[in-house]
Structure formats: structure tokens, C-alpha cells
Amino acid sequence: MEARQAFLVKCLSTGLMLSDSIGYLLLQLELEMVVMNWLSKLLQLPRSFSFSNDGDGGGVLLGTTCEAIICTLLAAKEKMLDKIGRTNTEKLVVYCSDQTHVGLEKAAKIVGIKPENVRKVLTTKSTNFKLTPESLNDVIKRDVESGLIQIYLCATVGTTSTTTVDPLAPLCELSSKYNMGVHVDATYAGSACICPEFRHFLDGVEGASSFSFNAHKWLLTNLACCCLWVKDKSALTIPLSTNSEYLTNKATESGQVVDYKDWQIALTRRFQALKLWMVLRSNGVTGLRAFIRNHVKMAKNFEGQVTMDSRFEIVVPRYFYVVCFRVSPCSINEHHGKNYEANEFNHKLLESINATGLVYMTHSVVGGVYFIRFSVGATLTEDRHIQLAWELVQGKATSLLGTQTPKTASYSDNPKEET
Amino acid sequence: MEARQAFLVKCLSTGLMLSDSIGYLLLQLELEMVVMNWLSKLLQLPRSFSFSNDGDGGGVLLGTTCEAIICTLLAAKEKMLDKIGRTNTEKLVVYCSDQTHVGLEKAAKIVGIKPENVRKVLTTKSTNFKLTPESLNDVIKRDVESGLIQIYLCATVGTTSTTTVDPLAPLCELSSKYNMGVHVDATYAGSACICPEFRHFLDGVEGASSFSFNAHKWLLTNLACCCLWVKDKSALTIPLSTNSEYLTNKATESGQVVDYKDWQIALTRRFQALKLWMVLRSNGVTGLRAFIRNHVKMAKNFEGQVTMDSRFEIVVPRYFYVVCFRVSPCSINEHHGKNYEANEFNHKLLESINATGLVYMTHSVVGGVYFIRFSVGATLTEDRHIQLAWELVQGKATSLLGTQTPKTASYSDNPKEET
Numbered sequence: 159m160e161a162r163q164a165f166l167v168k169c170l171s172t173g174l175m176l177s178d179s180i181g182y183l184l185l186q187l188e189l190e191m192v193v194m195n196w197l198s199k200l201l202q203l204p205r206s207f208s209f210s211n212d213g214d215g216g217g218v219l220l221g222t223t224c225e226a227i228i229c230t231l232l233a234a235k236e237k238m239l240d241k242i243g244r245t246n247t248e249k250l251v252v253y254c255s256d257q258t259h260v261g262l263e264k265a266a267k268i269v270g271i272k273p274e275n276v277r278k279v280l281t282t283k284s285t286n287f288k289l290t291p292e293s294l295n296d297v298i299k300r301d302v303e304s305g306l307i308q309i310y311l312c313a314t315v316g317t318t319s320t321t322t323v324d325p326l327a328p329l330c331e332l333s334s335k336y337n338m339g340v341h342v343d344a345t346y347a348g349s350a351c352i353c354p355e356f357r358h359f360l361d362g363v364e365g366a367s368s369f370s371f372n373a374h375k376w377l378l379t380n381l382a383c384c385c386l387w388v389k390d391k392s393a394l395t396i397p398l399s400t401n402s403e404y405l406t407n408k409a410t411e412s413g414q415v416v417d418y419k420d421w422q423i424a425l426t427r428r429f430q431a432l433k434l435w436m437v438l439r440s441n442g443v444t445g446l447r448a449f450i451r452n453h454v455k456m457a458k459n460f461e462g463q464v465t466m467d468s469r470f471e472i473v474v475p476r477y478f479y480v481v482c483f484r485v486s487p488c489s490i491n492e493h494h495g496k497n498y499e500a501n502e503f504n505h506k507l508l509e510s511i512n513a514t515g516l517v518y519m520t521h522s523v524v525g526g527v528y529f530i531r532f533s534v535g536a537t538l539t540e541d542r543h544i545q546l547a548w549e550l551v552q553g554k555a556t557s558l559l560g561t562q563t564p565k566t567a568s569y570s571d572n573p574k575e576e577t
Numbered sequence: 578m579e580a581r582q583a584f585l586v587k588c589l590s591t592g593l594m595l596s597d598s599i600g601y602l603l604l605q606l607e608l609e610m611v612v613m614n615w616l617s618k619l620l621q622l623p624r625s626f627s628f629s630n631d632g633d634g635g636g637v638l639l640g641t642t643c644e645a646i647i648c649t650l651l652a653a654k655e656k657m658l659d660k661i662g663r664t665n666t667e668k669l670v671v672y673c674s675d676q677t678h679v680g681l682e683k684a685a686k687i688v689g690i691k692p693e694n695v696r697k698v699l700t701t702k703s704t705n706f707k708l709t710p711e712s713l714n715d716v717i718k719r720d721v722e723s724g725l726i727q728i729y730l731c732a733t734v735g736t737t738s739t740t741t742v743d744p745l746a747p748l749c750e751l752s753s754k755y756n757m758g759v760h761v762d763a764t765y766a767g768s769a770c771i772c773p774e775f776r777h778f779l780d781g782v783e784g785a786s787s788f789s790f791n792a793h794k795w796l797l798t799n800l801a802c803c804c805l806w807v808k809d810k811s812a813l814t815i816p817l818s819t820n821s822e823y824l825t826n827k828a829t830e831s832g833q834v835v836d837y838k839d840w841q842i843a844l845t846r847r848f849q850a851l852k853l854w855m856v857l858r859s860n861g862v863t864g865l866r867a868f869i870r871n872h873v874k875m876a877k878n879f880e881g882q883v884t885m886d887s888r889f890e891i892v893v894p895r896y897f898y899v900v901c902f903r904v905s906p907c908s909i910n911e912h913h914g915k916n917y918e919a920n921e922f923n924h925k926l927l928e929s930i931n932a933t934g935l936v937y938m939t940h941s942v943v944g945g946v947y948f949i950r951f952s953v954g955a956t957l958t959e960d961r962h963i964q965l966a967w968e969l970v971q972g973k974a975t976s977l978l979g980t981q982t983p984k985t986a987s988y989s990d991n992p993k994e995e996t
Contacts, residue, residue: 222843270689400679424641
């Protein structure tokens, strides 16, 4: 979001707040419902997630994914405890993969699920670190035999380390066999799914209980703006609702309005819908799709450069705008006489790249492999930055390996046009 | 906070974010620590709440009080479970008064404390709805006899309904006898305590474990900005810390920096410190105190008008900028032949006042008494608005009672100068 837009939003919301407290709250409420239904359509979410006259679904704007997970996990926990008795908290089990964001563990601790009852199912390189229904089923079966009760699976569309995508359809199908709810955490990659060519990553979401993504990650919106949709809003509002004389008002008492304070942790709410409305109205669907596609194109170009330089390797396939790469162990052995172990070498490479202050890249480790994450996602990134970054990476690798940078077609000579 | 300031903060923080991700994070961290120590000094909080070389205290900026209560309650819960065994959650009891904000009940539900183990100790008119140590002790004693374990007391400085202030010193003293931590929730009235003449409301805070107030309530800061200080930061960070390869960095690994992600619910953080820094620097201590005093003076003037009109009564003494008043049952009986019960009458009065669209007042009920809350706190309120509001209240009461507005010295004739 540009500063100009942010300023307008600030003025609008401040002005509206001053002008009419209660009218403002109703405007905020209505705009949020409208914007969440718009976004839901844009993502082609099933109708069961939207506000409608004949359904129990709906969307809400929260701060962060942690909050979305706490709310949906609490809903799942309370629903199950209502059924099996409130002294059975110890038996509740939550599932995810070893690639799921640590926010889930934190949320489990907060809502009182035992840390040892958070099952981080192992993923492997052979499936590009996706959570497979087979491995999940093995873990669940053992838990069922031990008398434990399944309440929640967190599946990810765009994991933090490698941006891999869990297969939603078979995971939801499996979970339904165990009467377990599924939350789809698309924090990072959800935004991409507004483009028809990426929408397939959400195939199967209709089997989930809830879905969230962060508009502040990759949809031109300022922090913090997490979009959460649920199929059954009462599961959320039953544990989160509060009442007090000083909170009563005619609108809420009528039962005709959505009381968003009961959809979230806090009671106070910021006017998030206004900034999302501004983003949608000022960029339009075409503009937002072009923005996403441009980032993916630039990441694809960077990936192309990496694959053309035989010293490097792509560690996990690129799906969106993050390229996971490293200098391959072969090159290190060949040129460096085994002075360095591959992980240590790539760690040094990353440090020397970042020390220039010209670019900033991050790292992660999957399956014991240390790698560098090149991420395009900033609003102002252009082709020339990608070119600069790649030349920098090549140069630093060359000086660390003590070799010459191989002569390949450079990025600028041959801009790859595939999309 | 003015829109102009908000715009500057937005530009600054966006610019800084683009310029250097990691440096930005360290700047954010350092500024937050500095600003929290400044504010702590301004509030004359005990040194044990501040960052120092020889202490375990410190402050953090969160979104809302709900979040502050969840974090401190979770800390208390986990600390006790570590001591008595993790299967004893059912035995944990939390204390507050019937005037404590509902956010505590919500927080208890979220962290898995049984709703029936949240003791809302009754308060009465005779003590102006303060929580007394005697009544708290009676309730605790019964719980001790039942084998329940005391973990948390929430005391309030400026309750939501009447802005009353719980006596911190004796409550903290009592709690320490039961080894129970005390959180002081000064959401609303904490800001006033930057003025020496209001600081006595915090007397005894040195006996508490944590203290929070919302700068967005009454310190010229935009939503959402809850300031929390704790004496023992590790109690907070032990249950809230997370680790993952993608979160590691040199600064954190050195152990030399505060890792604020482990002080809060979410992992993502907004640059709250910048806006608070801007508020402190641009208004100064003198400016902020003048701002607070002006609101209190205006509320005091409104209160004076109410007491001069014999048809009205002040329901609970005014402490800050909220005046709790109603038309007295006597006046209603006298003029209205018992057509209306007092609560119903005052409800109608409030509705007719708000229906004008010129002012907006709220209501609450304490000890069965329905009353109107006149609140001065908006940034742009001036003496003339108070005058208009009071004339409106008088006029509406007159037409509902069918009497004449009594001739008293009007607000504009005789501006009360007491402070």
C-alpha cells in the first residue's frame, strides 16, 4: 500500500470516527462483510465460506495468522469438549507437518493444548516437503489406538521455508473420516490464488472448516491484515463471545448484525476493511493480478539464471516468488577440495551476500539441507534488481569457490518471457 | 493523534522498512525499549518494571488489553502448572471484581481456565464499587478450603462502568499472602497518572506483577497501542517463545537483544513505538499533562452543572473524565406520578439525547441502577461542547418530566475554575 493511500485511509477513518461513533461502527461492519464477500469471490472460495442468507459462513479481518489459528483452534477445542466432557483436554490432538509455521505450536500452547499433543508429521524431499495423507494417516491411526481425540489439522498453502503446498483435497477427505476440522493456512500464497492459473492450489478447500491468508503479505495492503473465513460462524462465536451491560446496543440486541468482537481475541477493532476496500478499488482485479504475475515472472527469471549456472542447484521447486537455491555439494567438492561442508559453505555465501548491504536474502533448512531463499515480494522490485541480485550471488560464489563465473547468457541479454 | 502525525509515522515506517529490513527491526526494538522506559518514568512506575542492567523487568507494546491479559494470565498459569503438575488446570482460580472488564473472562476462556473458576467478587455502592481486600479475602478463603489454587488477580484503575479505582496497595499485600500475582489493568485511567496530582491512584503498584494501560484511550495515540510492563520477563517469554530455523538470526542468538515476538501472541509486529515516540516528542510532558487536565476540568464542570440541578444526581463520584449521572428517582416520582420507574426513565432520557445526533452518551448499570455516562475524552472537545451537551440534557429531562428547567447559574455564566 502506498503512503498516499495509507494517508487517505487514515483521514477517512479518523473523520468517520469523529463524525458518528455508532454509525461508524455499523459502516465498518457492513464494509467488512462486503469486502470479505468480494475477496471470497475473487479467490473462488466455496459459497459456504461467505455471508449469505442461507448459510452459516462468513469472513472477518484479524491482525495476524496467529490470531486466526488461536480462534479456529479454540473453536475446535471447545466444540469437542462440549461433546466429550470438559475434563478431557489432555486427550485432544492437533496435526500439522514439520513445515507448518511455528505459530500453530504457539497457538496450541496459548489455548491449553499440551505441546506433546501437537503432531508435526515428517515430510521428505521425495514429496517436496508436502504433508501427505498417507503419513498423516499413519500418525492418526497410532493416536486413535492410544485413545486420543483428533480435533484440528492445519494444512498449508505456501509453507514458510520452501513455499510448498499441501494437497488439500486428500487431506480434507482423510480428516473428515476422523471428524476432524481442517484449517487452511495460506498466509503467504493465498494472494496468488486470485489469478486463475494459481487457483488450483486451493483445490479441495471446500472440505476445510476455515481458510486464512494475509493480505499484508502479498496483496498491497499494510500490516496487519489477516483474512479469515469460516464455514460455521457459531463455532467461533460461542467460545469468543462476551456480554456486559456497557457493550449492549440496539443493533446487537436485534440479532440482525454480525458482532465481530465475538469473532476475534480482542474486543477493540481497527477499521481494516477500509484499507482493503481501498486496495481493491484502486488497483482493481486486473491490477492486482498483474502485480502478482510480475513478481512470479521475476522469481521465475531468477530461477532460470540459477539453473543455467551449473555450480548452483534449486533445492525445492519454485511455486510463487521465493527461489530456494544453494551452491551444490559437487561444485564445492570439485573446487574447494572439501574444505567446506555444503551447509557451512552456503551459510558463508549468504553472509557475504548480505554483508554487501545491496540485497537481503534469508535462509532455511529442510531435510538437513541449508539453503538460501531469494524472495521477490517487495512492492517496488523491478527486473534490474533481480539482475543485480543474481550478479551479486554469482560474484560472491565465484570468490568463495575460487573459480571463474561461467559464461552463460546473462539475464539482461536474454530475458525469459515464459509466464 | 492527528492525521498529519499519522501520515508522517506511516511514511517514516514505510521508508525505514524498505531501506533495511534487519536494521529496521533492530531500530524498532531499540526505540520500543527506550519509549517504554520513558513512559515508565513518566508514570513513576517502580524501577523493577523497567529495562535495566540489574533487573528482570521491561515493557512491550501490544495491541489491546485483551492481549496483555492473555499474555500475563498465561504466564501465571504456566508458572503454577510447572510447580504443581500440568494435570491441575482445573484447580486454578482467577480473581477480579464484578466491575472488571469482560476481557478477563474472555482471556480466561482462551487460555483454558474454567469459566466457573473466574471469581467476580461483588462490589457495592458503599465503597463506590471498588474491590475491597476484605471481600476478596472472604472469597479466597473459601477457595483455599476447597483445595483450589490462586494464580491471578486483575485489579482495575478506572473501571469501564464508573471509572472507579481499586485500592492497589492492600490488594497486592493480600495477594502476596497467597502467592498470587496481580495484574493492574489501567486501560482507561493509566494515562491520567502522568500528572502528579493523579499519580496516587497507582500507589501500591510496586506490589503487582504487571501493569498495563492503553495509550490509544487517552494519550493522543492512534489505535491500537496497549503498553504492558512486567517485573519478570521470563515468566512471559517462557510460554510464548517459539523457535524455528527461519526465525534465527545473529542478534537473537547472541542473547543480547529482547526478542519481542516472545512477549506477545502474534509473531508479526507493527512499529508501534514510532507513533508513541512521535506523540511524546511532539507534545512533550507538559503538553500531555495539559491535555489530560483540560479533559478532567471539562468533566468537572459538567459534574458541577449536574449537582446544581436538583433533579439530577451523581451516581458514583467522578475521578477522571467520565461523569455518571441520572435523573433522581425522587424527581421522577414528584413530577411524573410514578409513571416511570427510574431506570426506565433514564433509559428513555438517554435515547432522546442520542436521537438528536448532536451528542452521543452511553449507559451502564451498577448495583441495579441504570445511569448515563458522559465522557469528555475526544481530542477536539472544547468548553462549548460541554455547554451544549448539558443544555441538551437539561432540555430533554425537562420535556420528559414535564417540568421547567430550573434557573441556575449556567455553565457559560460561571465557568468553574477549580482543578
